[in-house]
Amino acid sequence: MAEPLLKVRNLRTYFISKNSTVKAVDGVDFEVYPGKVLGIVGESGSGKSMTSLSVMRLVPGPQGKIVEGEILLEGQDLLQLSERAMRDVRGNRIGMIFQEPMSALNPVLKIGEQIGEVLVRHRKVTKAQAKKQAVALLRSVGFPRAEQIVDEYPHQLSGGMRQRAMIAMAMACEPSLLIADEPTTALDVTIQAQVLDLMRSLKEQNGTAILLITHDLGVVAQMADDVVVMYGGQVVEAASADEIFDHPLHPYTQALMASIPVIEEERERLQAIPGTVPSAADFPSGCRFAPRCALAEERCHEQMPELREISLAHAVRCLVVQGKTDRRENAT
Amino acid sequence: MATYIIRRLLGLIPTLFVITVIVFILMHLMPGNAFLALTQNPHIKDAAEVIKRKEAEAGLNLPLWQQYVNWVVNLLHGNLGTSYQYDEPVARLIGFSLPNTLTLAITAEIIVLLAGIPMGLLQASRVNKAFDVSTSFFAVLLYSIPSFVFALFLIYIFSFTLNWLPSFGTVTPAVPWSGDLGDRISHLILPALALALPSIAFYSRLTRGNTLQVIVQDFVRTARSKGLRDSRVLFRHVLRNAIIPIITQFGFDIGGLFSGAVLIEEIFTWPGMGELTVSANLNRDYPVILATTLIFAVTVLIGNLVADILLAIADPRIRYN
Numbered sequence: 001m002a003e004p005l006l007k008v009r010n011l012r013t014y015f016i017s018k019n020s021t022v023k024a025v026d027g028v029d030f031e032v033y034p035g036k037v038l039g040i041v042g043e044s045g046s047g048k049s050m051t052s053l054s055v056m057r058l059v060p061g062p063q064g065k066i067v068e069g070e071i072l073l074e075g076q077d078l079l080q081l082s083e084r085a086m087r088d089v090r091g092n093r094i095g096m097i098f099q100e101p102m103s104a105l106n107p108v109l110k111i112g113e114q115i116g117e118v119l120v121r122h123r124k125v126t127k128a129q130a131k132k133q134a135v136a137l138l139r140s141v142g143f144p145r146a147e148q149i150v151d152e153y154p155h156q157l158s159g160g161m162r163q164r165a166m167i168a169m170a171m172a173c174e175p176s177l178l179i180a181d182e183p184t185t186a187l188d189v190t191i192q193a194q195v196l197d198l199m200r201s202l203k204e205q206n207g208t209a210i211l212l213i214t215h216d217l218g219v220v221a222q223m224a225d226d227v228v229v230m231y232g233g234q235v236v237e238a239a240s241a242d243e244i245f246d247h248p249l250h251p252y253t254q255a256l257m258a259s260i261p262v263i264e265e266e267r268e269r270l271q272a273i274p275g276t277v278p279s280a281a282d283f284p285s286g287c288r289f290a291p292r293c294a295l296a297e298e299r300c301h302e303q304m305p306e307l308r309e310i311s312l313a314h315a316v317r318c319l320v321v322q323g324k325t326d327r328r329e330n331a332t
Numbered sequence: 333m334a335t336y337i338i339r340r341l342l343g344l345i346p347t348l349f350v351i352t353v354i355v356f357i358l359m360h361l362m363p364g365n366a367f368l369a370l371t372q373n374p375h376i377k378d379a380a381e382v383i384k385r386k387e388a389e390a391g392l393n394l395p396l397w398q399q400y401v402n403w404v405v406n407l408l409h410g411n412l413g414t415s416y417q418y419d420e421p422v423a424r425l426i427g428f429s430l431p432n433t434l435t436l437a438i439t440a441e442i443i444v445l446l447a448g449i450p451m452g453l454l455q456a457s458r459v460n461k462a463f464d465v466s467t468s469f470f471a472v473l474l475y476s477i478p479s480f481v482f483a484l485f486l487i488y489i490f491s492f493t494l495n496w497l498p499s500f501g502t503v504t505p506a507v508p509w510s511g512d513l514g515d516r517i518s519h520l521i522l523p524a525l526a527l528a529l530p531s532i533a534f535y536s537r538l539t540r541g542n543t544l545q546v547i548v549q550d551f552v553r554t555a556r557s558k559g560l561r562d563s564r565v566l567f568r569h570v571l572r573n574a575i576i577p578i579i580t581q582f583g584f585d586i587g588g589l590f591s592g593a594v595l596i597e598e599i600f601t602w603p604g605m606g607e608l609t610v611s612a613n614l615n616r617d618y619p620v621i622l623a624t625t626l627i628f629a630v631t632v633l634i635g636n637l638v639a640d641i642l643l644a645i646a647d648p649r650i651r652y653n
Contacts, residue, residue, distance in 0.1 A: 058553060058556055104553075104554045117564070
């Protein structure tokens with residue numbers, strides 16, 4: 001397999017205040033390969049967004065802090081860079097798009113300026129050249145009247161158009177990695193499909209790797225090559241997308257899969273996972289999913305399971321599942 | 333936009349009508365009139381006769397509504413009447429006072445904007461640090477003290493004690509350099525500062541608050557995610573949004589600063605609209621009272637209109653039809 005483009009090792013992002021330490025990201029590992037899509041899946045509060053902001057080093061300070069870990073982009077540890085050097089990475093080698101295209105765009109600046117300023121910053125072009133390139137970028141993300149759009153403001157565009165403009169902005173400097181934090185969550189279903197298509201075609205054209213953060217398993221199924229499932233600031237399962245959908249192992253992943261409605265089946269009610277995500281300030285001492293887990297045994301409440309590869313390229317953080325495979329291995 | 337402005341200007345007419353009618357009534361409710369003082373003048377023997385003649389000349393014996401109609405008709409002919417106490421055309425008195433007040437008010441506004449907005453930005457970028465906490469404390473203190481109190485403090489410190497700056501008038505009389513630029517500026521500093529200080533505090537609070545509200549918004553994070561430098565994020569993305577309510581406030585303040593100058597002008601004997609208004613009221617100089625009220629009302633109303641227009645220019649989401 002090729003060298004990973006992005007390699008995250010033991011990332012810990014904490015929010016530290018006088019009274020509490022919130023472990024939003026608590027020892028996360030994953031890799032993103034060139035031209036591939038890694039989907040990070042999890043409920044709200046699972047730490048997936050903080051993971052993506054950590055890669056950009058945009059964790060909201062002063063409380064939020066990356067306390068440990070390595071974020072290697074093409075072998076270079078981003079956490080060792082000065083803030084100045086990091087600014088050269090943002091928007092240039094890593095592009096990012098956000099969930100709410102309305103609030104993520106500046107309401108009082110023209111679309112053309114917001115796209116163009118990335119080019120002015122990283123490509124040292126003049127404002128006039130940047131505007132010309134912004135028109136070309138807008139056309140490449142499917143705007144028919146790109147010449148007019150550059151002079152319009154975000155409120156004059158629809159939600160889908162805004163998200164496409166965001167994508168044009170994030171892709172302006174042809175970054176090798178695109179981080180997409182819930183890129184379709186705020187959009188209508190038909191528009192979602194358009195935006196996902198656009199991301200896929202950009203990936204294929206430019207060979208851009210995508211780190212896709214979402215809680216939507218449908219989006220993951222369409223887009224991702226590999227999947228990382230997060231719960232309580234930790235990775236609980238990691239495998240290829242096919243493997244995850246065919247053989248989900250972690251009880252949490254299985255519960256997530258069961259909560260998707262299937263059109264062919266008639267069900268009285270959707271399967272919901274009982275309880276809520278534990279607060280990151282107050283995690284249970286053992287497995288963080290144990291209080292909500294149907295399979296939980298006594299030891300699950302006491303012992304924190306390790307993330308362990310139990311078959312080829314399929315890792316899971318669950319004592320029960322690991323126990324089963326261990327027994328099977330012992331039997332053979 | 334042009335039709336909007338025209339419609340708004342036409343909308344001023346009923347407002348001005350109501351304001352002038354109220355002032356007209358209140359003015360006549362004040363006891364006495366401008367000519368009664370003549371009874372105290374030893375040179376005038378037949379005071380009662382003279383007063384009667386003067387009142388007739390000024391039309392004061394007519395019914396009130398008739399007096400009002402006459403005033404409006406004269407106004408529409410561009411005639412503001414003649415001052416009772418100075419026996420001079422009101423237009424000439426205002427032509428002398430208005431530029432002085434404008435000089436004072438505009439200087440104060442410039443000081444306010446140049447000091448208040450940067451101060452607020454500095455505070456916001458150091459939020460809850462020592463600089464922010466201490467200057468914010470001072471800002472609240474300054475804002476709580478009315479400008480005429482500052483006027484007295486400033487006079488005590490810079491005129492009375494240190495003797496650096498003059499405390500009255502617009503020029504130094506009877507010196508060769510009387511009335512040159514430096515002389516005028518030295519007279520302007522104290523009244524402008526007294527007028528500006530509470531507003532500086534207010535604008536710094538406003539800028540700080542708006543900036544802090546904008547700085548946490550998603551688009552600021554987007555701007556950072558593009559690798560933009562802090563200065564560009566702050567000035568182009570944050571300030572450009574935070575300035576919008578400040579611009580609106582500025583429009584509203586145009587009228588307020590104008591009338592705020594009244595007390596300051598009295599204290600510094602600055603020969604402006606304030607002085608003219610106060611003496612006109614004390615002496616029941618009806619034509620001058622009406623003219624100054626009209627000007628104050630128009631400034632406030634135009635200030636509000638300017639605020640709306642500036643808002644539309646600053647915020648592309650706002651369109652008037």
